[in-house]
Amino acid sequence: MAGADEHRRLYRLYDRRVDLVSVAEVWFTRSKALAPYTAHFERFPRLVHPIDGNAATPDFTVLFNDDTALVGELAHIAPGTSAVERLAGQIGRYETLRAVPWGPSDASGLQPLSEVCGVDVVVFAPVSGINQAIDELAEMIADPEHPYSPEHPPMLLSYSYDADDGSYTFQRPARGRNEHTRDHERQEGLGRWLKRGHDELRGLPKHFQTIKASARFMNDEPPQLYIATVLWNFVLPDIAASRDIELPANLTITEQELVERLRDGYGYAASIDLVRRALDFLRVARLGEPAVDGWRVYYRNLGRVSRDISEALLHEHYSKANKTRRIRLAAPAEPVADDAEAAEAQRADDVRAEAIEIGDASLFEEFDSVEEVGGQPSSAGADEPTAE
Amino acid sequence: MAASAEDHRQRFDEWLLHLDPFALDDLDVTALAQRARQDGVSLPQLTFLTVIAETDEPFAALRHGAGHAVTAERQTAQGGLLCTEANGRQYVVGLWRSSMERVHHIVASVPVTDNRWRRVEQTWLAGAAPRLAPVILNKHDFEDVGDALSEHGTVEVSRLTARVLKDNSSYTRGWQDKIARRPTHRQAMAETSDMLVRTVMLSVGDRLSVHLRRHAGATYYRGDYGLFCKVILRRLTSAAAARLKMLTGRERHPSQPITESLIMRLAESALSTSKERTKLLETVSHISNVQVAVYHRNPYLHFAVTDYLDGSNLDVFVTEDDRVSLLPGYHASVGSLARITDVIGEALGMIDLETEATDELIADEEFFVG
Numbered sequence: 001m002a003g004a005d006e007h008r009r010l011y012r013l014y015d016r017r018v019d020l021v022s023v024a025e026v027w028f029t030r031s032k033a034l035a036p037y038t039a040h041f042e043r044f045p046r047l048v049h050p051i052d053g054n055a056a057t058p059d060f061t062v063l064f065n066d067d068t069a070l071v072g073e074l075a076h077i078a079p080g081t082s083a084v085e086r087l088a089g090q091i092g093r094y095e096t097l098r099a100v101p102w103g104p105s106d107a108s109g110l111q112p113l114s115e116v117c118g119v120d121v122v123v124f125a126p127v128s129g130i131n132q133a134i135d136e137l138a139e140m141i142a143d144p145e146h147p148y149s150p151e152h153p154p155m156l157l158s159y160s161y162d163a164d165d166g167s168y169t170f171q172r173p174a175r176g177r178n179e180h181t182r183d184h185e186r187q188e189g190l191g192r193w194l195k196r197g198h199d200e201l202r203g204l205p206k207h208f209q210t211i212k213a214s215a216r217f218m219n220d221e222p223p224q225l226y227i228a229t230v231l232w233n234f235v236l237p238d239i240a241a242s243r244d245i246e247l248p249a250n251l252t253i254t255e256q257e258l259v260e261r262l263r264d265g266y267g268y269a270a271s272i273d274l275v276r277r278a279l280d281f282l283r284v285a286r287l288g289e290p291a292v293d294g295w296r297v298y299y300r301n302l303g304r305v306s307r308d309i310s311e312a313l314l315h316e317h318y319s320k321a322n323k324t325r326r327i328r329l330a331a332p333a334e335p336v337a338d339d340a341e342a343a344e345a346q347r348a349d350d351v352r353a354e355a356i357e358i359g360d361a362s363l364f365e366e367f368d369s370v371e372e373v374g375g376q377p378s379s380a381g382a383d384e385p386t387a388e
Numbered sequence: 389m390a391a392s393a394e395d396h397r398q399r400f401d402e403w404l405l406h407l408d409p410f411a412l413d414d415l416d417v418t419a420l421a422q423r424a425r426q427d428g429v430s431l432p433q434l435t436f437l438t439v440i441a442e443t444d445e446p447f448a449a450l451r452h453g454a455g456h457a458v459t460a461e462r463q464t465a466q467g468g469l470l471c472t473e474a475n476g477r478q479y480v481v482g483l484w485r486s487s488m489e490r491v492h493h494i495v496a497s498v499p500v501t502d503n504r505w506r507r508v509e510q511t512w513l514a515g516a517a518p519r520l521a522p523v524i525l526n527k528h529d530f531e532d533v534g535d536a537l538s539e540h541g542t543v544e545v546s547r548l549t550a551r552v553l554k555d556n557s558s559y560t561r562g563w564q565d566k567i568a569r570r571p572t573h574r575q576a577m578a579e580t581s582d583m584l585v586r587t588v589m590l591s592v593g594d595r596l597s598v599h600l601r602r603h604a605g606a607t608y609y610r611g612d613y614g615l616f617c618k619v620i621l622r623r624l625t626s627a628a629a630a631r632l633k634m635l636t637g638r639e640r641h642p643s644q645p646i647t648e649s650l651i652m653r654l655a656e657s658a659l660s661t662s663k664e665r666t667k668l669l670e671t672v673s674h675i676s677n678v679q680v681a682v683y684h685r686n687p688y689l690h691f692a693v694t695d696y697l698d699g700s701n702l703d704v705f706v707t708e709d710d711r712v713s714l715l716p717g718y719h720a721s722v723g724s725l726a727r728i729t730d731v732i733g734e735a736l737g738m739i740d741l742e743t744e745a746t747d748e749l750i751a752d753e754e755f756f757v758g
């Protein structure tokens with residue numbers, strides 16, 4: 001089940017990154033020290049670099065009242081790889097940005113931009129490998145031949161999660177060229193704040209919980225399981241409720257509709273491709289299928305499979321048994337005339353379903369032989385590929 | 389030979405079910421005793437459950453919940469009556485509107501301990517959810533009821549049941565009036581500082597005898613029905629109305645930040661261990677037609693809840709040992725929030741449910757380590 005474990009790992013990692021950006025958002029928008037100087041915090045910046053014309057998508061940007069900005073990047077720096085080299089290339093471009101968002105995206109997805117006269121760069125990185133990264137960046141800066149020559153070096157903050165008290169700790173290692181941010185003309189800024197906090201800051205979930213619930217995403221594309229879970233958890237029931245459809249339901253949706261829901265609901269500009277991959281995850285899980293007018297999602301309680309939605313989705317995704325039977329509708333389909341074959345198949349499925357013992361899969365259990373029972377067999381054929 | 393309680397009960401139900409349509413339409417729940425007396429029928433003990441309704445047709449919702457169990461029904465201006473049968477014996481369950489909009493009382497003459505009432509409270513209400521939702525009383529509600537009753541006579545508690553929060557054990561205390569003077573409600577409550585009071589049986593001198601239940605319910609045993617309505621039904625109604633107000637309009641709105649959250653206050657250290665947080669998660673995930681998605685645990689806990697009854701959804705965070713934060717999503721009905729908060733509150737010993745502003749600036753000290 002390496003595939004399933006990888007899905008779980010990516011899900012957890014993404015959630016961690018959502019937390020980290022949410023911590024930064026709290027610092028700049030809710031702290032008494034920094035919030036008065038913040039004009040706009042953008043957790044989904046989509047920029048075009050003024051020099052190379054390519055997309056620039058840092059993990060967050062902060063526009064300050066003095067027309068300067070801070071650009072934040074979450075980096076995973078694996079020691080002994082070219083990760084630091086790639087990071088330098090990335091943040092080198094951020095430092096030369098000329099404008100950052102001053103408000104959220106409009107309905108067309110465009111972000112209003114404000115010109116800035118100076119940009120500080122902050123990198124969040126795990127504790128392991130950060131010292132080496134700082135040293136390598138210092139060497140690049142010192143090397144006149146190296147293309148990375150920032151006007152002001154970036155500030156790298158290590159982050160760690162303290163499982164004893166459930167908080168994040170951020171620390172600025174005082175080595176190499178890891179200087180504080182300039183903070184420009186502001187009386188207070190992240191650099192000065194850090195100095196007052198002896199180069200350590202905390203990120204408490206009690207502070208960022210509303211921000212996390214509001215936004216749900218960060219600027220990187222979420223992994224398939226994460227987006228599929230958010231769809232099942234929030235977006236699909238919201239759609240059903242807004243249409244006054246009783247659950248369970250065979251929901252007809254379009255990819256564009258989901259893109260708009262994610263943008264309007266959480267500010268996240270999901271691509272059509274991402275939404276399509278999430279729907280494809282549901283298709284393999286036998287919980288949806290392409291239809292003439294978009295997608296049909298068989299939206300129902302998956303509690304018999306697992307009490308946890310992400311685990312239930314994963315189970316259905318990897319289930320071999322559900323690939324060999326007809327797809328189960330969430331609600332009865334429109335009657336089909338002269339469909340004796342379908343009726344016979346339905347009876348066979350029902351007999352089979354009854355034979356499967358229903359277990360009460362507890363949270364986070366590995367996949368077992370639990371099979372969901374219930375729903376209505378679709379008139380579609382059982383021609384899905386096995387997921388593994 | 390004196391009529392049995394069952395005969396007494398059946399006579400009242402028969403009378404109610406066959407009351408003249410105009411009289412039934414005009415009959416307020418608080419006037420039941422008076423009207424019955426006019427017709428020569430005495431009031432039996434009555435079991436009450438107060439519910440909040442997220443529908444303009446609460447009787448239809450209850451009727452739906454009752455399903456095939458109904459043998460006869462009468463819709464009235466006050467709500468309606470459902471006649472049902474168990475073990476060959478008929479009984480009537482009424483839905484009566486209260487003095488507050490969207491707050492109703494479900495009333496029957498069968499005892500609260502009887503399977504016939506359990507069917508109503510468990511099966512029928514589950515079928516009517518989330519359109520009808522019961523609410524739970526807190527300790528203050530019990531105390532307020534006792535205080536108000538004490539203005540009309542000496543309040544004495546004869547029996548009290550509770551749950552001990554630290555080990556989930558049950559606590560039952562009874563007081564015989566022959567041996568020593570029974571405690572007042574305040575004295576009885578004083579023994580339950582670390583407990584969740586579930587039921588209290590009390591009397592007001594010789595005027596009234598009642599049973600109060602945490603699940604917004606009460607039983608009128610005997611005595612002054614007017615006093616029962618004036619104090620107890622009114623309190624049940626106001627508690628339900630307060631909960632209704634708190635849970636109404638909690639949905640998020642697009643493009644607007646979350647500026648308020650629902651906070652469930654619990655006893656100190658109620659969620660200090662991973663075992664207790666797991667219990668919260670399992671409690672919610674075992675609510676019927678509800679599924680959760682865990683986003684983070686160990687030790688701060690973040691999970692989201694989807695209620696398949698109507699698609700309501702919310703985020704739940706545990707970041708402190710004595711509170712649960714609930715952040716409703718874009719669709720969050722009153723009935724769904726009520727049933728979810730009630731189950732959590734019952735499992736963990738809710739002290740209070742309140743709203744809290746989340747947009748205040750945070751002092752620097754909160755961010756500095758050490």
